[in-house]
Amino acid sequence: MKGIKLNVLDFLSKNVKPATGCTEPIAVGFATSVAYNALFNESVVSSGDVISFPKNAPTFNTNQLVEIKVKTDKDVFKNAYAVKIPGTGGQKGIGIATAMGLHSDYQKKLNLFNDITPELIEKAQQTLNSNKIKVSFMESKEKMPHLDIQVSIKYLIENSSRTSLVQIEDEHDNITRIEVDGKILFEGSRKLPQKEQGEFPKSIVELVHIAESMTPQEREEVYKGILMNKNIANEGLQGNFGLNIGKNLEKMAKMDGSYDSMVMQVRIMVAAAADARMGGAKIPVMSTSGSGNQGITALVPIAVISEIKNIDYDKTCKAALLSHLITKFTHLYSTHLSALCGCAVKAGIGATAGITYLLDGSLEEINNAINLVVANITGIICDGAKEGCALKLGTASAVATESALMALEGIKIPPDNGIIYENAGDTIKALGKISNSMVKTDNEIINLMQLKYKGT
Incomplete structure (x- = not known):
C-alpha cells in the first residue's frame, strides 16, 4: 500500500528503550554524568546518537565541587519531584539523581543507575548533603513546551575551576549541547515533533x-x-x-x-x-x-x-x-x-x-x-x-x-x-x-x- 515507509528497527531503537527508574530523573543523572566527564576533555567523539570522550574522568570528589546547577522545564521538574530513585532505599527527586550521576557511567544512558552500588549511593548522599546542588525549573520561551534539561558543574581541577554545561532536549537522551568554560565541544540537533510528524x-x-x-x-x-x-x-x-x-x-x-x-x-x-x-x-x-x-x-x-x-x-x-x-x-x-x-x-x-x-x-x-x-x-x-x-x-x-x-x-x-x-x-x-x-x-x-x- 502507498504511504510513508517506516524503518521499524530504527523506530524501535529511537522510541522503545530500556530504562531503570523514572525517565526524567534518570535523564538528569545522565546529563550530570556527561557534564562531569566533559570537564576533563577538550573534545567529544560522536557517532549518530552516541557520544563519548577521549579521556576518562577521575573518581568524583565532593571537596572539589563548587556547585551544580540543574535547570529543567516545568514538566520534567513535575515528573521528577516526588518519584523514588532505584537503589536508594526510597529517596526521591532530582537532587539525589543528580548526585548519583556523578558516580555513574554516562555510556549506559538511561540505564546508568543499573549497576550503582550502596557504596556509591553513600558517596552520592554525601554530595547531596553538601548543599552544592541547586535545582530549579525554567519558564519556556517557546509557544509549546518541550523537554529541556540543563546541568552546569563548576569543579576545581588543580586549584583552578572549570565549568561544564550539558543540555538535553526533546528526548531523554538527546544531547544538544556540551560546553566547557564557554567553548562548545558538541552541538546536536533538536528532535522536533513537527518534523517527526512529517516522517511518520x-x-x-x-x-x-x-x-x-x-x-x-x-x-x-x-x-x-x-x-x-x-x-x-x-x-x-x-x-x-x-x-x-x-x-x-x-x-x-x-x-x-x-x-x-x-x-x-x-x-x-x-x-x-x-x-x-x-x-x-x-x-x-x-x-x-x-x-x-x-x-x-x-x-x-x-x-x-x-x-x-x-x-x-x-x-x-x-x-x-x-x-x-x-x-x-x-x-x-x-x-x-x-x-x-x-x-x-x-x-x-x-x-x-x-x-x-x-x-x-x-x-x-x-x-x-x-x-x-x-x-x-x-x-x-x-x-x-x-x-x-x-x-x-x-x-x-x-x-x-x-x-x-x-x-x-x-x-x-x-x-x-x-x-x-x-x-x-x-x-x-x-x-x-x-x-x-x-x-x-x-x-x-x-x-x-x-x-x-x-x-x-
Whole structure:
C-alpha cells in the first residue's frame, strides 16, 4: 500500500528503550554524568546518537565541587519531584539523581543507575548533603513546551575551576549541547515533533499494515519488551513496592470472585508493574515514546491477554508493535509531558489498539476501541511521577481492555459525542489539541505541588 515507509528497527531503537527508574530523573543523572566527564576533555567523539570522550574522568570528589546547577522545564521538574530513585532505599527527586550521576557511567544512558552500588549511593548522599546542588525549573520561551534539561558543574581541577554545561532536549537522551568554560565541544540537533510528524505514517491503517509486515528480527526486538515488562509486573506482585496496588487488587479480586476476569488480570499486572517501577525497583522496563510507564501500559496488557488466550508469538509481537506505533502516533500530536496523563491516555490508546488486533479485531473495531478509550479517560491529569501512578495505569489498562472487548461486540461511540470523530486518527489529533491547550492547567498543578511541599 502507498504511504510513508517506516524503518521499524530504527523506530524501535529511537522510541522503545530500556530504562531503570523514572525517565526524567534518570535523564538528569545522565546529563550530570556527561557534564562531569566533559570537564576533563577538550573534545567529544560522536557517532549518530552516541557520544563519548577521549579521556576518562577521575573518581568524583565532593571537596572539589563548587556547585551544580540543574535547570529543567516545568514538566520534567513535575515528573521528577516526588518519584523514588532505584537503589536508594526510597529517596526521591532530582537532587539525589543528580548526585548519583556523578558516580555513574554516562555510556549506559538511561540505564546508568543499573549497576550503582550502596557504596556509591553513600558517596552520592554525601554530595547531596553538601548543599552544592541547586535545582530549579525554567519558564519556556517557546509557544509549546518541550523537554529541556540543563546541568552546569563548576569543579576545581588543580586549584583552578572549570565549568561544564550539558543540555538535553526533546528526548531523554538527546544531547544538544556540551560546553566547557564557554567553548562548545558538541552541538546536536533538536528532535522536533513537527518534523517527526512529517516522517511518520499518517493513518491508523498504515500503522496496522506496518505491524502486519514484521520481519523475524523486528519481532525478536519487540518481544524483548514484552518479557521485560512482564518481569517487572511479576516482581511487583512478589515484592513490596510503592503502595502495593497490584497485590491489593489481587487480594480483593480473589475475595469478590473477579480474579479470573481478563480485565482484572490485566489491571492487577499493570498496577503491580507500576508499583515496582514507581516504588524504586532496580529493574529495567521497556519504555515507549519516552516513558517507562507508557511502556508498561502499552505492553503488559498484551502480554497478559496473550497468555490467557494462548495466542501465538507472531500475533503477540504484531499486537505489541501496533501498540507502540499508535502510542507514538498519539504522542506526536501532544506535548512531551502535559496536564494530561500520557501514561494512561496515550498508552491506553496504544494498548486498546494492540489488544483489539490481538483478539482478531478488524480495522473498524480498532478504530472504535480507540474512540471508546478517548471518550472514557481523557480527563485523567498528570500530577507528576510517584507511587500513585499505579492507580492510573491500572485503571487505564482496564479501560483499554474493556474498550477492545466492547468494540469487538459492535459498540461504537457516535461521532456527535464530544471530541470524538468518525475516524480515530482525527480523534487523536483533537486530543492533542486539548493537551496542548492545557498549559495553564499544567502550571497550576505544578504550583499546587510546590506550595504543598513548602508547607503553605
